[in-house]
Amino acid sequence: MRRPLIAGNWKMNNSVEESINLVRDLRDRELSEKVDVLICPPFTSLYAIINEIKNSSIKVGAQNMYYEDKGAFTGEVSPAMLKSIGVEYVIIGHSERRQYFNETDQLINKKLKAALTHGLIPILCVGETLEQREEGMEKETVKAQIVKAFKNIEKAEKVVIAYEPVWAIGTGKVATSEQAEEMSEFIRSIIATIYNSEVADNIIIQYGGSVKSLNISEIMSQPNIDGVLVGGASLNAEEFAKIVNFGEDKKGC
Numbered sequence: 001m002r003r004p005l006i007a008g009n010w011k012m013n014n015s016v017e018e019s020i021n022l023v024r025d026l027r028d029r030e031l032s033e034k035v036d037v038l039i040c041p042p043f044t045s046l047y048a049i050i051n052e053i054k055n056s057s058i059k060v061g062a063q064n065m066y067y068e069d070k071g072a073f074t075g076e077v078s079p080a081m082l083k084s085i086g087v088e089y090v091i092i093g094h095s096e097r098r099q100y101f102n103e104t105d106q107l108i109n110k111k112l113k114a115a116l117t118h119g120l121i122p123i124l125c126v127g128e129t130l131e132q133r134e135e136g137m138e139k140e141t142v143k144a145q146i147v148k149a150f151k152n153i154e155k156a157e158k159v160v161i162a163y164e165p166v167w168a169i170g171t172g173k174v175a176t177s178e179q180a181e182e183m184s185e186f187i188r189s190i191i192a193t194i195y196n197s198e199v200a201d202n203i204i205i206q207y208g209g210s211v212k213s214l215n216i217s218e219i220m221s222q223p224n225i226d227g228v229l230v231g232g233a234s235l236n237a238e239e240f241a242k243i244v245n246f247g248e249d250k251k252g253c
């Protein structure tokens with residue numbers, strides 16, 4: 001049984017004070033117990049947020065990390081540092097990191113290995129650009145990203161995969177649920193080929209790209225989609241709570 005994972009990626013938004021206010025607003029709402037709720041604030045807010053939600057079921061993830069344990073890597077944050085403050089998840093290879101910070105599949109593979117070694121749950125982001133989809137290359141692109149990311153990875157079932165078509169991120173253009181489902185099913189089949197069907201059946205696959213309270217139910221009704229990675233809509237507690245509580249009639253959201 002795959003437990004749904006509803007994650008919020010705050011990206012480069014919110015001061016520490018704003019982060020605390022947002023997480024308090026979220027924590028004080030009635031949130032579904034049928035899903036795991038995760039927020040990924042910027043590095044500067046992680047410690048304060050973890051202290052703030054000690055007795056809550058909300059989980060905390062980072063948006064990035066480096067693969068080395070420590071040393072002369074100015075400006076980087078290690079998996080051990082994240083672990084030491086209670087971070088449980090880490091987003092790896094988000095398309096914005098691939099696009100603006102030149103992250104390659106090789107680097108992403110190293111980060112994935114390091115996250116697993118340190119007991120962090122990686123959320124590996126994959127997805128094609130609009131150009132690649134228009135050329136009919138979307139499956140080939142995603143397959144190559146997955147094969148390279150999982151090179152020599154043993155504990156594949158611990159990895160969450162987020163399918164995020166680049167053309168749907170922050171654009172308001174959501175992939176149709178059929179497109180998202182077709183790719184998620186395809187991703188599961190790639191995992192079955194690299195590993196086996198048990199690993200493929202257990203791996204959590206999220207969809208990301210312009211997810212909102214208005215489209216969450218439709219997305220989550222797809223059999224191969226086990227959760228969502230939400231950007232913009234996760235910056236508003238009321239909206240994010242509605243996404244978390246999809247299909248439920250909760251007060252306070």
Ligand code: PGA
Nearest residue numbers: 169170209210230231232
């Ligand atoms: P969006 O971002 O929900 O704002 O489209 C999704 C993401 O980048 O994870």
